Amino acid sequence: xxxxxxxxxxTTQARRLxxxxxxxxxxxxxxxxxxxxxxxxxxxxxxxxxxAGISQSYLxxxxxxxxxxxxxxxxxxxxxxREHLAEAAVGVGSAEPEAVLDAMALAYAHLIADRDDLLxxxxxxxCAASEPAIGEAVQTLYAxxxxxxxxxxxxxxxxxxxxxxxxxxxxxxVSIGATEVDAPWTRTLLAGIRHF
Amino acid sequence: xxxxxxxxxxTTQARRLxxxxxxxxxxxxxxxxxxxxxxxxxxxxxxxxxxAGISQSYLxxxxxxxxxxxxxxxxxxxxxxREHLAEAAVGVGSAEPEAVLDAMALAYAHLIADRDDLLxxxxxxxCAASEPAIGEAVQTLYAxxxxxxxxxxxxxxxxxxxxxxxxxxxxxxVSIGATEVDAPWTRTLLAGIRHF
DNA sequence: GTATGGAGTGAGTGGTCAATCACTCTTTCT
DNA sequence: AGAAAGAGTGATTGACCACTCACTCCATAC
Numbered sequence: 495x496x497x498x499x500x501x502x503x504x505t506t507q508a509r510r511l512x513x514x515x516x517x518x519x520x521x522x523x524x525x526x527x528x529x530x531x532x533x534x535x536x537x538x539x540x541x542x543x544x545x546a547g548i549s550q551s552y553l554x555x556x557x558x559x560x561x562x563x564x565x566x567x568x569x570x571x572x573x574x575x576r577e578h579l580a581e582a583a584v585g586v587g588s589a590e591p592e593a594v595l596d597a598m599a600l601a602y603a604h605l606i607a608d609r610d611d612l613l614x615x616x617x618x619x620x621c622a623a624s625e626p627a628i629g630e631a632v633q634t635l636y637a638x639x640x641x642x643x644x645x646x647x648x649x650x651x652x653x654x655x656x657x658x659x660x661x662x663x664x665x666x667x668v669s670i671g672a673t674e675v676d677a678p679w680t681r682t683l684l685a686g687i688r689h690f
Numbered sequence: 691x692x693x694x695x696x697x698x699x700x701t702t703q704a705r706r707l708x709x710x711x712x713x714x715x716x717x718x719x720x721x722x723x724x725x726x727x728x729x730x731x732x733x734x735x736x737x738x739x740x741x742a743g744i745s746q747s748y749l750x751x752x753x754x755x756x757x758x759x760x761x762x763x764x765x766x767x768x769x770x771x772r773e774h775l776a777e778a779a780v781g782v783g784s785a786e787p788e789a790v791l792d793a794m795a796l797a798y799a800h801l802i803a804d805r806d807d808l809l810x811x812x813x814x815x816x817c818a819a820s821e822p823a824i825g826e827a828v829q830t831l832y833a834x835x836x837x838x839x840x841x842x843x844x845x846x847x848x849x850x851x852x853x854x855x856x857x858x859x860x861x862x863x864v865s866i867g868a869t870e871v872d873a874p875w876t877r878t879l880l881a882g883i884r885h886f
Numbered sequence: 887g888t889a890t891g892g893a894g895t896g897a898g899t900g901g902t903c904a905a906t907c908a909c910t911c912t913t914t915c916t
Numbered sequence: 917a918g919a920a921a922g923a924g925t926g927a928t929t930g931a932c933c934a935c936t937c938a939c940t941c942c943a944t945a946c
Contacts, residue, residue: 514893531820536731538933549895550803552934609691614817621810621817623866632866640875651881658879659855662862670828679836683854685847734903745925750905860946 533618726807729814
């Protein structure tokens with residue numbers, strides 16, 4: 495469907511960014527914030543264009559259609575998250591699997607503290623997974639993320655699974671605004687995780 | 691906004707269901723399945739009406755607007771889930787907190803095995819929480835659910851938190867179709883949880 | 887200096903959506 | 917029999933949406 499775009503991204507990875515490619519990058523960054531609010535279905539391309547400060551028609555020159563744009567945003571967000579986890583993994587002194595996992599969990603908590611749009615986009619992507627291209631992107635996203643966490647930590651299935659379970663708990667808590675509410679149920683859900 | 695509807699539901703809880711109320715119940719049951727696919731923003735009222743076998747205009751006689759309809763669907767789904775957890779809680783022999791929690795987790799896994807629309811609606815509700823009425827409904831939903839699980843099991847914060855973390859992990863796994871894929875990453879994410 | 891190509895836009899187009907309204911048919915009450 | 921109330925529908929409306937196209941402006945290349 496959007497092979498021109500994929501190959502384009504792949505081949506231009508190394509060489510200098512042209513002006514249009516730079517624009518694409520800027521659009522991806524601002525589009526994440528726009529899509530974070532109401533997701534793939536609830537966000538119009540006009541809103542995304544307005545958020546990026548370009549016309550809607552030019553948005554359609556940068557991306558072939560809305561689905562491709564959204565998938566690119568999702569991949570950009572997941573790349574950002576992976577980079578932050580990687581940074582934490584190399585920064586930890588110990589090589590103990592549990593220590594690496596804890597460092598990555600802490601890094602994630604800090605990351606989403608001031609970039610909650612990242613996890614919101616990911617949650618919206620989960621919910622739009624019935625759209626074929628988005629569903630495929632989401633599956634490969636999680637596949638890469640799980641394999642990365644496994645290899646970076648060297649931990650077995652159990653702790654890796656718990657790492658993701660707690661991550662999803664954070665995601666839900668942030669996305670429903672539970673972090674802004676102080677009540678017994680939010681204290682239970684967020685006990686020992688509050689880094690925001 | 692929709693007080694007439696809330697009070698209506700409250701007052702008619704006890705007495706016999708009129709035909710219109712019966713229709714409302716049927717619509718809620720089928721609407722959950724329709725909303726499960728593409729959520730609040732991605733599902734049209736015409737699709738919901740078609741799924742329920744009524745005209746779109748009559749759907750608007752049964753519910754004042756789309757948002758109220760969706761909130762009613764969400765509350766219906768959460769009620770169903772709570773009922774299944776309650777059933778499991780009374781059925782367990784032991785009164786040990788961990789045993790009750792395990793029984794409820796098993797019941798949840800079995801429930802979503804043949805009613806994945808329930809968790810899909812809940813996830814879509816999370817993502818539509820920026821809509822004021824939906825956000826409020828979702829927060830009270832989770833508040834009730836957490837308090838219910840806490841009181842039914844008698845467990846402290848830690849195990850209750852883990853119960854929900856694993857639940858959200860299941861939700862994400864099902865919603866992205868990870869349960870249909872056999873790969874290292876899905877085996878890690880679903881190790882020891884496969885009841886579907 | 888003028889041609890070529892890329893950045894960027896305004897003005898649409900056909901279609902869909904939430905919501906409304908006037909209307910019919912059926913049941914029930916008197 | 918006839919009024920009143922409720923179940924249910926078809927047609928419509930104005931707003932919005934994804935997507936297109938003809939167009940302008942501005943570099944650089946010759």
